[in-house]
Amino acid sequence: MGGLGLEGRLHSEGPNPRSLLGIEGVPRSEIERLLERGRHYKAVPPNKKLATLAGRSIVNLFFEPSTRTRTSFEIAAKRLGADTIGIQALGTSLSKGESLVDTLNTLAAMNPDIIVMRHAASGAPHFLSRFLSIPMINAGDGRHEHPTQALLDALTILEVKGSLEGLRVAIIGDISHSRVARSNLHLLSKFGADIIACGPATTVSRNLPSLAPGVGLTFDMREAVRDADVIMMLRVQLERQNVEVFPKSEYFRYYGLTLEHMALAKPDAIVLHPGPINRGREISSEVADSQRSMILSQVENGVAIRMAVLEWVCLQ
Ligand code: CP
Numbered sequence: 001m002g003g004l005g006l007e008g009r010l011h012s013e014g015p016n017p018r019s020l021l022g023i024e025g026v027p028r029s030e031i032e033r034l035l036e037r038g039r040h041y042k043a044v045p046p047n048k049k050l051a052t053l054a055g056r057s058i059v060n061l062f063f064e065p066s067t068r069t070r071t072s073f074e075i076a077a078k079r080l081g082a083d084t085i086g087i088q089a090l091g092t093s094l095s096k097g098e099s100l101v102d103t104l105n106t107l108a109a110m111n112p113d114i115i116v117m118r119h120a121a122s123g124a125p126h127f128l129s130r131f132l133s134i135p136m137i138n139a140g141d142g143r144h145e146h147p148t149q150a151l152l153d154a155l156t157i158l159e160v161k162g163s164l165e166g167l168r169v170a171i172i173g174d175i176s177h178s179r180v181a182r183s184n185l186h187l188l189s190k191f192g193a194d195i196i197a198c199g200p201a202t203t204v205s206r207n208l209p210s211l212a213p214g215v216g217l218t219f220d221m222r223e224a225v226r227d228a229d230v231i232m233m234l235r236v237q238l239e240r241q242n243v244e245v246f247p248k249s250e251y252f253r254y255y256g257l258t259l260e261h262m263a264l265a266k267p268d269a270i271v272l273h274p275g276p277i278n279r280g281r282e283i284s285s286e287v288a289d290s291q292r293s294m295i296l297s298q299v300e301n302g303v304a305i306r307m308a309v310l311e312w313v314c315l316q
Pocket of ligand 1: 070
């Protein structure tokens with residue numbers, strides 16, 4: 001974690017057990033509870049303002065770009081009646097040389113109820129939460145975890161398929177750089193899905209089956225999508241690739257999802273993508289805009305799930 005601005009002493013006596021830092025450590029029963037509350041909040045009309053978190057303040061601290069996660073956390077908090085403070089790294093004193101630790105201590109001294117944080121360094125929220133008494137929600141840390149994304153993906157799949165158990169789920173793309181893949185592997189494994197991972201050999205570790213028992217592995221996209229119930233595409237994480245791990249021009253040819261691939265999947269197969277989508281790189285426009293695409297349902301469910309998570313962290 002050197003070079004990340006960890007100079008300084010964290011003063012609080014954490015860790016706070018109410019933080020949501022990843023899916024890995026959350027029992028299936030708690031995930032089921034969160035999904036149930038997500039379903040509950042989805043049924044609440046969007047214009048109805050609740051008082052569930054009235055008087056609470058939530059800091060959204062984003063050190064990486066975000067459209068969906070940042071906006072939906074903000075909308076979720078406001079729908080629950082909380083006050084929100086949005087902070088992006090470029091607008092903070094980090095750009096004037098303040099360390100991450102000093103920034104977090106400064107924010108903690110203002111006594112918010114939750115800090116939602118996205119950071120490019122894997123483990124950054126885990127490290128900080130060991131010392132902060134304020135609960136933290138991981139909004140994506142490097143290539144490690146993106147827990148609320150996996151929860152909203154599960155809610156989206158469940159709405160269509162009813163159960164995760166035994167579903168054949170193909171996770172396709174830049175697996176090794178993807179926090180979305182990692183959180184989904186944890187969640188889907190806990191619920192007994194039949195998972196197959198697929199991507200260029202340079203982005204999918206051959207050790208994956210031993211790291212995630214029960215997960216199949218193929219480098220052949222046609223094999224991955226055959227008889228799939230769910231096809232989960234991943235964004236190519238160019239920002240996390242220090243070297244070119246595959247030629248950009250060839251990616252779509254081998255790992256881009258097309259209508260031909262959809263014909264190999266189950267007739268009622270659905271397509272997920274966490275966004276932002278890169279048309280013509282990971283997915284064709286014909287698939288992204290088709291009836292089988294759940295991409296905008298995922299975005300809608302992101303608000304409901306983040307309402308459930310904020311409630312879970314604040315009130316449990
Ligand atoms: N899925 C996701 O994390 O999107 P954003 O980067 O726009 O938040």
